[in-house]
Amino acid sequence: MILPPPCPAPLGCSSRRELEAQTGSTMGGTQTRVTQLDPDLVERTGFSPEQINNLHKRFQQLSENKETISRESLNRIPALANNPIRSQIIEAFFDKRNQHGSEVGSLEEITFEQFLMVMSHFRPPTVEMTDEEKEAVRREKLRFLFNMHDTNGDGTITLAEYRKVVEELLSKCGTIGQEAAKEITDAAMLEVASTNVPHMGPEDFYEGITFEHFEQILKGLEMESRMHIRFLDTATVHCGKS
């Protein structure tokens, strides 16, 4: 019923060497551009060549065959129109912090490589990952969420920033949604404060959620099964429509 679309080849980026070896044969004449793009893209993003191929097709579709993609092109995706946090999602693609670098700030346009970098946050874990690797992946995903909140990039989520996101989440609810959003954010913020800084002096005030606190409060959140996308592996199955 809700089975993911059929996907004959086993998924995962289990062994990159192998996949790279496959690249030549499976891709054959259909796609040559990606390999030209950057041979160690596979290495850096962890995607298999087929996945990169698929994503590249989609990228071209979105960018109308240009080298880069802009916010407007993403905004035009009709399926995204009903997503309450559309702006946050799109913004995440243009956020330099999500490029695995140390830069801060936002980009005007992103190239395919940068697009891939953002996508690579959502690779599912593989069976043979060690616990440390899993922990690192989890941190990375949390960081991604954190960055969605922390719009000004100062390393803390302030109440206003947090509230913005919650309001967006509830934005389809009309005015009462906005009211509730405020209260909920306040409650959530207090929750953060009380779990992280249990003994605050009377003069202290809680400035905002730092990443450490963020990790702390979401300790119980199951990310293993959630923040993943099964990127398609085959060149044929591609249901892109824009």
Next chain:
Amino acid sequence: MDLSSRRGLDFFIFCVFLSLFYGSRAEVPSKPTAGVTILPPIKPDSGPQPYPDDEKSNLPVFTMNYPRIQIPFEITLWMLLASFAKIGFHVYHKITVWVPESCLLVSIGLIVGAIMHSVHEKPPAVLSSNVFFLYMLPPIVLDSGYFMPTRPFFENVGTVLWFAVVGTLWNSIGIGMSLFAICQIEAFGVQDINLQENLLFATIVSAVDPVAVLSVFEDVNVNEQLYIVVFGECLFNDAVTVVLYSMFSFVAEMPVVEPVDVFLGVARFFVVGLGGMGFGVLFGFVAAFTTRFTSKVREIEPLFIFMYSYLAYLVAELFAISSIMAIVCCTLTMKYYVEENVSQRSCTTIRHVVKMLGAISETLIFFFLGVVTITTDHEWNWGYILFTLLFAFIWRGLGVLVLTQIINPFRTIPFNIKDQFGMAYGGLRGAISFALAFTLPDNITRKHLFVTATIVIILFTVFLQGISIRPLIEFINVRRTNRDNDTINVEIHSRLMEHTMAGIEDICGQWSHYYWKDKFMKFNNRILRKILLRDNRAESSIVALYKKLELQNALEILDTVSGDISAAPSLISLQEEKKNSTKPKKKFSASDLKNMHDILSKNMYKIRERTVAFTSKHALPNDNQRREILIRRHSSVRRSLRPGSFQTRMVPKSQKYFSLPPGESLNSRFPPTRRSFADDQETMSEVAYPARRSRFGKRSSSGAMMPLHRLDTLKEVSSVDVLNESERGSTGQDSQPRPQRFRRHLSAHDDNGSADNVRTAQDEVEEEEEDRPQASPSPAWAAEPRNDTPRNPLLRRPQWNDKK
């Protein structure tokens, strides 16, 4: 342990002798009590004829007509006996941690059976095929269907069905074939069992029933995927088993099996399964639609749920399609809508009754299993039985291994080897297997052998695997999930993640279940909810959780002052008592609280079916746990308030609570039309509020004291004062004013009509706000910065203080 089981045992022995005594007495005077093969719906066969005609003497002073009541009487005693056993187990709680309840039940059954055997008493022949399929199976299935964790189930529906359907076929055919091979060996002396009978038997023993495993899984918090696969497998596997069973038992009676029959059988398999699903969904929708109109007949509301699911079951039986499928699909379909339509109380009733019926059925079957093990005639064949055990093990293990390899590439989170072990080892056999074996038609020559083998395999798996699975799971350290997710932050972020995932999927143009879920939710919100729900405003799950936390917090506050309330329950105003005369008093305030929540945030845009915690087959969803979380949360909030933390940054925000933008009234944002509730009675009381408020609105002030509003006596007021005083004392004489009071005023605004209600449940928010106003540290509550709505009686609180 000794003590408890001893005590329990005394009960049993007493009961048993009681029943035996009467049972044997009854046998003598009654003429052929032929129908002792009981048709359980209480149907005394001799009819009402208290005084036989021939004894036309005097009016007898004392008569006894045992045969008339025998059947229901004995059934009742058996149920009581089994229930006492359950009580007994929990007297010493550590037993049930290490030994699954089913083991204990079987053991008790064995003991009772031994006693009966020693007095040469036959167990009542209660368990006939009809009885089992029409009366005992539906509650069990309804139970597991109703408490199926919906979200994980639909996220893993493919895997669940894969294991349930293909896994069962694999097991049945594998075990059947290998047993057939064994039968060819002359040394065992079972050559007369043909292939069909072997398959039939294999089907019986491949029905897994891992109740014990599930409760272990729940205790150790294994990961959701593993849990739901085992849960779903046991549920749908029953369906498949019963289908196969009816098919094979039909085939087993056929003299010759032609190849055509095999294909017909396969076709029938699908017709039966899909047909059951169709009927289930149909009845589910009808049931949901019906509950849309039950708001005036709350008393019989829960009945619809049972009647419709039972109807689905019976209709499916009528057409000989999978009735288990039908009832499961029916509950899955209607649950979501029904629970929104019916009142809170009805919802609780439904859950309790479902749980209770399921528990009774299962308890009885296990108990009966123990009794039958001793009292029935066995045919023991070492070879056949041992090989059955062996094959059941091997095929189960192989099946899990192979099937996981096939399904893993399609899963986002593949199962690792530990999960697979959990799945394979969790394949306990249970009630269903036994009942199926016991109700085998008599014309199967080796029925006794089959029953014996089934009992052996059940006892073996239930005792050995059931007891050892907990240490094993803990030892191999299966991937676990933290399920204490009841914090607002976690809920917000899981929603955030879901939306993000859906968005990313849209961007990369490939859709998996987030996409489908999104589509379904849209369809659901646009069409289904409009048709099926009375109050179809969608609601975000964040808001739902928030409401829940708030409500529980409010209840908890209620509890903290319940010393006053419960000590003087009679003080609740008569007026209200009249209105709610049918209901317990304490409920009243709780339902009011609910109202208020509905008012506060009923029209959110999307509700997601949220199953809070897994429910074991034997326990109602555990509210205590959530409650504890809340209490903890509450106290932590309190703690953080004391030092008075958030200050400067919060100030601009907090002002929002104390002053509205000029010219804007909050009432306009909360139009009174929104006040439609789940419960008409509640609405009534709601309507009655304004009058009452005007009468003693002045007195009501402190949020924690809220329920005392409706206590119409001076006594109450004084108690309010006491608490208030102490509260104030603890915070230090108004130096740290408790801004609760403000917020209370504010919320009174929110909804003019039911201000009373709103206040309590908002308490938590208020508490949370508490720190912020400290930025303006004057005795703010007295300053009363918002006087734009002086008509609100609550604003006159200072006066009330004076009155003290």
